[in-house]
Amino acid sequence: MPDRSRSQNRACRSPTASRRTHHSRGHSRTRSPARGRRSPSKSPERRSRSADLRRSVKLAKSPRIAKVLGIVNETSAERAAHFKDLGQQLDDAGRWITRSNWGYPSFSLIFEHHFELVDIESSYDRFILEKALTTMLKLLPWLDLDEIAPDEDDTDEQAADKMWYRAVLCNRLDKVASMARSNDVSNFRSPIATYVKKSLPPIETCPAELAAAIADLRVTIDSQDKSVRGFYCRATGRALIPPQDLPRWLEDPDELMDRIRTRKHLLSPKHMPSFIYKNYTLDTTDPYMGAFEGDLIVLALKHLYLGPEAAKSDKKTNQGQSVVHKDMVVTREKLAYAVLMIKHALSSDADWRSDIDGVKKAVLWRHTLQVLSPGLTMDLGVDDYTLSNDDEDNLDLEDDLRQAVIEDKLTWVEGLMDRLTERVFGRQRITEEERQAAEQSDVLSTAAQMTRNIAERILAKQKADADRQRQQEQQDEVEVESRAASPPSSPERTPQTPSTQHPQQQPPGERTPQDAPRDGEVQSRSDKNYAGPSGSKRKERATSPLSDNDLYTPQPPPKKKSRVKTATHASGQRRSTRTKHWSVFIGASRILLIIRRPQ
Structure with a gap:
């Protein structure tokens, strides 16, 4: 193994340095060829700052x-x-x-x-x-x-x-x-056994023909072992069998289930299973055959979008995915998803990707949407399984009749979604177009209606006050004109005694003869200028007409009270408080003189 310098070993440990040594193999980038010594390397703090800077730039550029x-x-x-x-x-x-x-x-x-x-x-x-x-x-x-x-x-x-x-x-x-x-x-695996029994009509009110058709559904379903479901159990097999194969089922259900398990009888994905229909049978009186009206569909929708408690107890809950996302409406896609969950729960398939009965779930999901989406073309081919609209095309309908059928189907789908929304969520389904129309309507909102009502009440009050003030002004003008038009009356005066010939001082609150009302006028005691002899105002009350002799009675002026306080003797006579104080002082002085008298 060739000898390596420390810088080369350190470069191999560093990704950046390893790339530099890779491009310049045979030459050491960390050693100076002229002087033969190391170049000064960066300090650890400087290297960390550079790494942080590169990381921050990368974070800023990354989405x-x-x-x-x-x-x-x-x-x-x-x-x-x-x-x-x-x-x-x-x-x-x-x-x-x-x-x-x-x-x-x-x-x-x-x-x-x-x-x-x-x-x-x-x-x-x-x-x-x-x-x-x-x-x-x-x-x-x-x-x-x-x-x-x-x-x-x-x-x-x-x-x-x-x-x-x-x-x-x-x-x-x-x-x-x-x-x-x-x-x-x-x-959904365990509750399906309870939901199937709950979706059946009561035996007491069930007709004999219907009771015979759904008798196998009352068989107990194993809630734990899924391998004994599907076409190994009569209850689950009766729910999965299409209504078109119901006559053969009623003849010998065990033989039909055995033929389906051995693939001697293939189920067609064009035929929907029985559990989507009301009471698991076709309604021949309805052109739509009661499709998607079954109680099992409603229970599955409640379980998936409101929670298991809503499906078991039929009580409204504030939980579930629909409540969290505020989507309390049944749609075609939700209905198709519920059909998939029911089909897999009733089957004996251990894995979601397996299809023992031969009907692929993806094809069933798309065919359900095809039934609920008239007028829309879709590619129903999944892997080697293909399903098209050839059946509808072979009906050879005229264009006008075909368009009328599509419009009728759309009306049925809208009504179906409304009924399911009311049964699942307890409310009517509101489309987006209806919501926008309600928001753009001319009807005022609650806040605007309150504001308008308050404004109308204030305007009505202001108008009433203005009318009342105008009427009062008119009455005042009429009274002034009537007083100006009527001649002044000269009341007869009684001869005065010598003691009353000189005018006396008028006490406050008293009325003078000039202020007295004329004949025929009524003096109201609510008048601000009126006061009784004591000067206090009395309660508002109209008085009867008074004569000139009874209008004014002169009153002597009130006497001024003395500031010197008086006291009462034992004999009942009153004397001033100052005299009493002198008496007490004199008595006390005498007592002191007696005490100081020498013995």
Whole structure:
């Protein structure tokens, strides 16, 4: 082994130095050839500062999604926790898209459709991709897809980084979607036995023909061992068998189940299982045959989107995925996802990817959407299994009649979603168009209506006050005019005695003869100028007309009270307080003289 210097060994341990020695093999970059000594290396503190600077530049240039995915780690603990929360939001969005928009999501296809990298012929596939992308951007407002969008001006390194970020993002979301399905499958495995019994009509009120058709469904289903379900049990087999094969089932159910297990009788994915129909049978009186009206469908929707307690106890709960995401509406995609969960729970398949009865779940999911999406074309081919709209095309309907059928189906689907929303969530389904129309309507909001009512009341009060003031002014003008038009009356005066000939001082609060009212006028005691003999105001009361002789009675002026206080003797006579004080002083002086008298 050739001898190496310490600098070469240190360079091999450092990635940056190893690349330098690789390009200059045979020449030591750390030793000066002229002088034969080492060049001064950077101090540890300087090297750490340089590394921190390079890391900060890399963090600043890297997109946010790289930090959320953990490709680039943050040095700050606070920002690291923030991006960890964003990663949790990303996982929640992937789970909810799987349950509400796309049972088999392909997030790479979603992003390629957003970047216009793929051309999709199926109108329904374009619709579901747009819906899934809209849901993701609504749940993740911080997600900027332009950071990982391809650009012509990007260098090869930048384009490779964006492709790497997009691949990591799609891989993480696909894993989250798979885990969401696995959790729903494991949580739905045991309660399905209870839900089947709960969905059956009571025996007492069940007609005889219907009771015979659903008698096998009352057999107990093993809630733990899934291998004995499917077409190994009469109850689960009766729920999975299509209604078209029901006559053969009633003849000999064991023989039919054995033929299905041995693949001698293949079930067609074009025929939906019996559990989607009301009472597990076709309704011949309904053109839509009672499809998706079964009670098992309602219980499955409650279990998946409101929680198991809502399905078992029929009580409203404030939990569940729909409550968290504020999506309390039954849609076609949610209904198709519930059909998948029921089908897998009733079957004997141990794994989600296996299909013992021959019906692939992906085909069943797409066929369910085909029934619920009239007028939309879709590619139902999955692997080697292909399902098309040939049956509908072979009906040879005229264009006008075909369009009328599509419109009638759309009306039925809207009514079905409304009924299921009311049965599952306890409320009517409101479409986005109806919500926008309600927001743009001319009806005032509650706050605006309150403001208008208060303003109308204030204006009415101001108008009433103005009318009252105007009426008062008119009455005052009429009284002034009437007083000016009437001649003054000369009241007869009684002869005065000599003692009353000289005017006396008028006490306060008394009225003079000039202020007395005229004949026929009524003096109101509520007048501010009126006061009784004591000067106090009295209660408001109208008095009767008075004569001129009774209008005024002169009163003598009040006597001034003496400031000297008086006291009362034992004899009852009153004397001043000053005299009393002198008497006490004289008596006390006498007592002192007696005490000081010599003996």
